[in-house]
Amino acid sequence: MLFLLLIGLYTGLFPAMVLSRETVHRSNMDAAAVIEANRLLEEELTLAGRPQIYMVLDLGAHIILIKSRGIELHRHPITTWHQVREGSLHGVFRLRARPPVSRPKAVAPAENTAPAAIELQHMPERYDLAFDPGLMISVGQTARERPWPWVKSLAQEWWNQVADMFGGVVKTEDASTIRIHLTVSPDTARALAWTMTDGMPLIIGRTALARD
Amino acid sequence: MFPRTIGLKIAGLGLIFLATVPLSARTPAGLTEAVDDPRTVVSPQTLQPLLARHATLKKKLSQLTPPGHYLIVDTAHNRLYVKRGKDTVLTAVASTGSGTILEKPDQPGSQWVFDTPRGGFSIQSRLTNPAWVKPDWAFLEEGISVPSNPAERVEQGILGDYALGFGKGYFIHGTLYPRLLGKNVTHGCIRLSDDDLKMVYKLAKVGTPLMIF
Numbered sequence: 001m002l003f004l005l006l007i008g009l010y011t012g013l014f015p016a017m018v019l020s021r022e023t024v025h026r027s028n029m030d031a032a033a034v035i036e037a038n039r040l041l042e043e044e045l046t047l048a049g050r051p052q053i054y055m056v057l058d059l060g061a062h063i064i065l066i067k068s069r070g071i072e073l074h075r076h077p078i079t080t081w082h083q084v085r086e087g088s089l090h091g092v093f094r095l096r097a098r099p100p101v102s103r104p105k106a107v108a109p110a111e112n113t114a115p116a117a118i119e120l121q122h123m124p125e126r127y128d129l130a131f132d133p134g135l136m137i138s139v140g141q142t143a144r145e146r147p148w149p150w151v152k153s154l155a156q157e158w159w160n161q162v163a164d165m166f167g168g169v170v171k172t173e174d175a176s177t178i179r180i181h182l183t184v185s186p187d188t189a190r191a192l193a194w195t196m197t198d199g200m201p202l203i204i205g206r207t208a209l210a211r212d
Numbered sequence: 213m214f215p216r217t218i219g220l221k222i223a224g225l226g227l228i229f230l231a232t233v234p235l236s237a238r239t240p241a242g243l244t245e246a247v248d249d250p251r252t253v254v255s256p257q258t259l260q261p262l263l264a265r266h267a268t269l270k271k272k273l274s275q276l277t278p279p280g281h282y283l284i285v286d287t288a289h290n291r292l293y294v295k296r297g298k299d300t301v302l303t304a305v306a307s308t309g310s311g312t313i314l315e316k317p318d319q320p321g322s323q324w325v326f327d328t329p330r331g332g333f334s335i336q337s338r339l340t341n342p343a344w345v346k347p348d349w350a351f352l353e354e355g356i357s358v359p360s361n362p363a364e365r366v367e368q369g370i371l372g373d374y375a376l377g378f379g380k381g382y383f384i385h386g387t388l389y390p391r392l393l394g395k396n397v398t399h400g401c402i403r404l405s406d407d408d409l410k411m412v413y414k415l416a417k418v419g420t421p422l423m424i425f
Binding site: 105 | 271288
């Protein structure tokens with residue numbers, strides 16, 4: 001009898017205890033998401049107050065937004081991403097230089113013929129973007145789409161880790177540089193490269209909240 | 213002692229309760245890193261102020277949207293949009309910068325780059341029947357020498373009926389080559405068809421924001 005009572009109390013109360021703990025966890029998760037979203041909004045407000053184009057890399061939502069004055073001008077989807085080297089992603093990063101592109105020589109305009117020009121299709125599909133302070137973003141495709149560059153990037157990542165381990169002995173780049181790899185479609189990579197300008201500001205977040 | 217029936221009822225209720233609670237709610241497995249991060253542990257009571265702060269920040273951001281019309285130019289796809297709030301008032305096919313280069317003859321290593329500038333701008337001037345004052349590169353590109361007489365630089369009827377300046381000599385204007393609309397062919401200016409140019413001229417005033425990406 002007593003045994004049945006204890007079983008009853010245990011089975012009745014234990015889920016309730018776990019539930020309340022889960023509720024707290026859920027609140028924590030929600031709160032963490034809101035804190036992160038607020039942090040990103042605060043950083044965006046510092047950029048949106050000036051007449052400029054800026055990027056918002058939202059790793060949680062898998063998108064890169066091109067924005068100005070808080071207005072979304074364009075969004076690029078990210079297939080996958082991973083952060084190779086950890087570090088704080090808070091604050092504003094500035095692009096050192098846009099991906100290089102070969103520029104044709106200008107010729108005199110003619111009635112109905114389009115002279116040589118740089119178009120979206122001429123932009124690179126795989127490139128590294130160096131930002132200040134200490135951020136490197138690699139943009140490229142998946143191993144299946146581009147096996148050789150993928151193997152090369154893996155080797156680079158491995159070498160960087162070795163360099164981290166041995167410090168100054170085989171140092172290749174600043175150990176404090178955060179590295180993020182973005183896997184995107186070739187079209188997205190080209191469009192992103194097109195949009196970039198030298199000194200372009202970037203903010204990064206991992207929001208889980210729905211965007212308008 | 214409890215009567216046996218009461219004990220059985222309590223046990224039965226407990227089992228029913230256990231069965232009705234979803235498995236995911238009974239196990240802490242599957243929680244995200246954020247929950248385990250001590251810096252993010254927040255009691256449920258603090259969520260409301262955070263959400264209120266979130267709403268305030270979003271409102272502040274939305275208040276930065278221009279109150280009237282504004283222009284967006286997509287140089288990759290050669291489109292100009294006139295917008296008001298979230299509504300698109302006009303979508304126009306444009307021509308933007310070719311991205312080509314031309315060496316400056318008297319400055320070795322220096323060159324003109326014919327890109328449409330990207331960034332945040334505003335309309336600074338509105339002209340009707342604008343004349344084009346040809347810059348040096350226009351002559352050099354055609355293989356002719358740059359005239360010393362400034363009057364020889366002025367050409368009428370090249371830029372269309374209207375021109376809207378947005379700084380550093382860049383304009384939104386018309387074109388003699390409508391078949392090239394939608395392509396990257398200009399020296400940095402933004403070309404539109406006659407009809408679209410007329411509409412943009414009507415909607416855009418001095419100070420109208422222009423965002424080019």
